[in-house]
Amino acid sequence: MDTLIPIGRFSRVTRLSVKALRNYADAGLLEPAWVDPASGYRYYTYAQATSAEVIRVLRSLEMPLDEIAEVLAAADDDVVAKVMDRHRARLEDRLEHETRMLAYLRRLIEEEGRPMTYDVTVKELPATHLAVLRRRVTADDVGPAVAEGFATIAAAVGRSGAGFAGPPTLVMTEMVDADGGGEGEVELAFPTATPFPGIGEVAGEERPAELVASTVHRGPYEEVGPAYAAVEQWVAEHGHSATGAPREVYLNGPQEAPSPADYLTEIQFPIVVPD
Amino acid sequence: MDTLIPIGRFSRVTRLSVKALRNYADAGLLEPAWVDPASGYRYYTYAQATSAEVIRVLRSLEMPLDEIAEVLAAADDDVVAKVMDRHRARLEDRLEHETRMLAYLRRLIEEEGRPMTYDVTVKELPATHLAVLRRRVTADDVGPAVAEGFATIAAAVGRSGAGFAGPPTLVMTEMVDADGGGEGEVELAFPTATPFPGIGEVAGEERPAELVASTVHRGPYEEVGPAYAAVEQWVAEHGHSATGAPREVYLNGPQEAPSPADYLTEIQFPIVVPD
DNA sequence: GTTGACTTTCCCGTAAGGGGAGACCCCACC
DNA sequence: GGTGGGGTCTCCCCTTACGGGAAAGTCAAC
Numbered sequence: 001m002d003t004l005i006p007i008g009r010f011s012r013v014t015r016l017s018v019k020a021l022r023n024y025a026d027a028g029l030l031e032p033a034w035v036d037p038a039s040g041y042r043y044y045t046y047a048q049a050t051s052a053e054v055i056r057v058l059r060s061l062e063m064p065l066d067e068i069a070e071v072l073a074a075a076d077d078d079v080v081a082k083v084m085d086r087h088r089a090r091l092e093d094r095l096e097h098e099t100r101m102l103a104y105l106r107r108l109i110e111e112e113g114r115p116m117t118y119d120v121t122v123k124e125l126p127a128t129h130l131a132v133l134r135r136r137v138t139a140d141d142v143g144p145a146v147a148e149g150f151a152t153i154a155a156a157v158g159r160s161g162a163g164f165a166g167p168p169t170l171v172m173t174e175m176v177d178a179d180g181g182g183e184g185e186v187e188l189a190f191p192t193a194t195p196f197p198g199i200g201e202v203a204g205e206e207r208p209a210e211l212v213a214s215t216v217h218r219g220p221y222e223e224v225g226p227a228y229a230a231v232e233q234w235v236a237e238h239g240h241s242a243t244g245a246p247r248e249v250y251l252n253g254p255q256e257a258p259s260p261a262d263y264l265t266e267i268q269f270p271i272v273v274p275d
Numbered sequence: 276m277d278t279l280i281p282i283g284r285f286s287r288v289t290r291l292s293v294k295a296l297r298n299y300a301d302a303g304l305l306e307p308a309w310v311d312p313a314s315g316y317r318y319y320t321y322a323q324a325t326s327a328e329v330i331r332v333l334r335s336l337e338m339p340l341d342e343i344a345e346v347l348a349a350a351d352d353d354v355v356a357k358v359m360d361r362h363r364a365r366l367e368d369r370l371e372h373e374t375r376m377l378a379y380l381r382r383l384i385e386e387e388g389r390p391m392t393y394d395v396t397v398k399e400l401p402a403t404h405l406a407v408l409r410r411r412v413t414a415d416d417v418g419p420a421v422a423e424g425f426a427t428i429a430a431a432v433g434r435s436g437a438g439f440a441g442p443p444t445l446v447m448t449e450m451v452d453a454d455g456g457g458e459g460e461v462e463l464a465f466p467t468a469t470p471f472p473g474i475g476e477v478a479g480e481e482r483p484a485e486l487v488a489s490t491v492h493r494g495p496y497e498e499v500g501p502a503y504a505a506v507e508q509w510v511a512e513h514g515h516s517a518t519g520a521p522r523e524v525y526l527n528g529p530q531e532a533p534s535p536a537d538y539l540t541e542i543q544f545p546i547v548v549p550d
Numbered sequence: 551g552t553t554g555a556c557t558t559t560c561c562c563g564t565a566a567g568g569g570g571a572g573a574c575c576c577c578a579c580c
Numbered sequence: 581g582g583t584g585g586g587g588t589c590t591c592c593c594c595t596t597a598c599g600g601g602a603a604a605g606t607c608a609a610c
Contacts, residue, residue, distance in 0.1 A: 003511045007588070012503075012507070013503050017568085018587095020566080020568095022567095022589095036575095040588080041575075049507075054380065057380050060497075061373055061380075065566075095367075097335070098366050105332050225324075225327075229321060233278075237278070283557075292599080295598065298597065
């Protein structure tokens with residue numbers, strides 16, 4: 001029952017490596033039932049094998065250790081179910097993303113990077129009022145975070161009575177990539193008809209008139225890459241020079257477009273035209 | 276066409292971070308079109324944006340950089356297709372595994388670690404001849420690697436005429452876990468009717484008679500954990516002591532069992548019984 | 551010429567451990 | 581009561597694919 005077994009034996013029982021067990025002990029995930037204060041030896045009980053098995057399974061699902069700790073600490077079954085559902089949703093989203101990316105990749109390679117051609121035009125944007133929200137987002141939840149951000153701005157604009165004057169825009173002020181929760185800052189904005197006063201985290205700003213080179217990408221957002229390249233290349237080839245971070249304008253969204261294949265995203269690079 | 280652009284601009288075109296681009300350059304994945312020998316500045320061309328997009332997509336699929344390098348280096352479309360199919364298969368296997376593990380986990384938590392009860396018995400195994408193959412395997416391909424290993428042994432035994440004398444067994448001499456390609460050594464063996472001479476990597480060995488505590492697990496292999504705990508605990512509670520690494524005996528396999536739910540796996544712990 | 555933005559290399563940190571060194575510790579055997 | 585061999589301890593470095601930040605050098609515009 002409360003037989004104490006050393007780490008090597010416990011390792012064989014649980015099929016977790018000694019290193020991993022020590023790691024879990026240090027992380028507070030699975031602390032030994034007793035640690036000999038004289039020798040530092042860790043001793044476990046058979047009853048702990050169940051927790052170890054749960055850890056094994058969750059690790060095989062690539063759940064981070066701190067979330068596993070949450071699960072183990074939660075005696076509440078609902079909490080467990082919630083964490084698990086969240087993780088399952090993550091896994092399913094990932095598979096869908098992967099399937100789409102594999103298809104895109106095939107086109108990308110077969111058509112040698114020119115799956116679409118883009119018409120690039122220069123236009124002058126008038127000065128405008130903006131309702132702006134800056135958010136730090138992680139790579140794996142850009143979508144929901146951005147959607148929520150736009151909803152927040154929209155609500156603030158609605159309450160302010162400033163009135164909408166165009167589709168939402170996004171500027172990536174930092175890159176958001178990398179797997180391990182790569183963070184980055186994005187700047188979300190709605191143009192407004194009258195100056196926006198600023199409500200909560202949503203700030204009112206002015207954007208001066210400017211010249212941009214722009215093109216429109218039709219299709220899933222994940223495939224927007226070549227549009228960036230097309231605009232930038234066009235700018236360089238026409239002797240202009242880009243002067244800032246590019247902006248994305250979402251001309252339609254999931255509400256208006258029947259499917260991701262019909263999403264319209266405008267890519268704008270601010271430029272200066274030499275005399 | 277061959278306009279050279281510095282890394283920051285290329286970063287905006289490709290939406291890859293400067294750090295990532297430098298990393299890819301160092302890894303030989305995407306070397307700058309020109310590096311100024313005086314300043315060390317990296318300069319890219321727009322034509323490289325396509326490779327960058329491929330890298331972006333493959334990284335979003337969590338493909339390791341060295342495999343991406345293979346894909347980019349392979350002008351051959353078949354190679355690309357093969358790598359992609361392999362990766363797709365990996366992803367699909369993973370989702371299936373994840374689905375099964377989530378279900379198992381639910382049972383594990385609801386039933387508090389006792390999803391099954393196990394009858395543990397002691398039996399004396401006679402000395403036997405073995406055809407043994409040692410393999411280093413990584414965590415994410417244990418299944419196929421083990422199957423291939425057994426096939427290798429079976430072929431060798433068949434050619435030797437030593438004759439099969441029982442189901443295949445596996446000993447994990449090292450733990451195989453961890454996500455990052457955790458390696459471990461496994462020892463695969465078939466008992467043979469007469470001494471096996473050793474053919475290629477398959478060695479002939481003798482196993483002396485020994486006493487084991489054993490139980491049989493019915494169900495998917497991934498759920499074998501509690502059986503280990505049950506045997507070990509039984510051994511300890513009966514005053515015996517385990518003397519070595521446990522062994523798994525595959526009483527049936529995918530050929531004989533209609534579904535994973537019917538797989539039979541025997542877990543044997545060698546023991547000594549005190550006088 | 552000077553400023554300010556850009557880029558370089560270098561070093562450290564991440565998650566979840568693996569590999570190995572050097573030092574203890576435990577226990578069975580004599 | 582030794583003693584040998586295997587188990588275990590801590591400590592440090594290594595992995596992947598970068599991110600953060602420092603200190604120094606570079607570029608281009610004014």
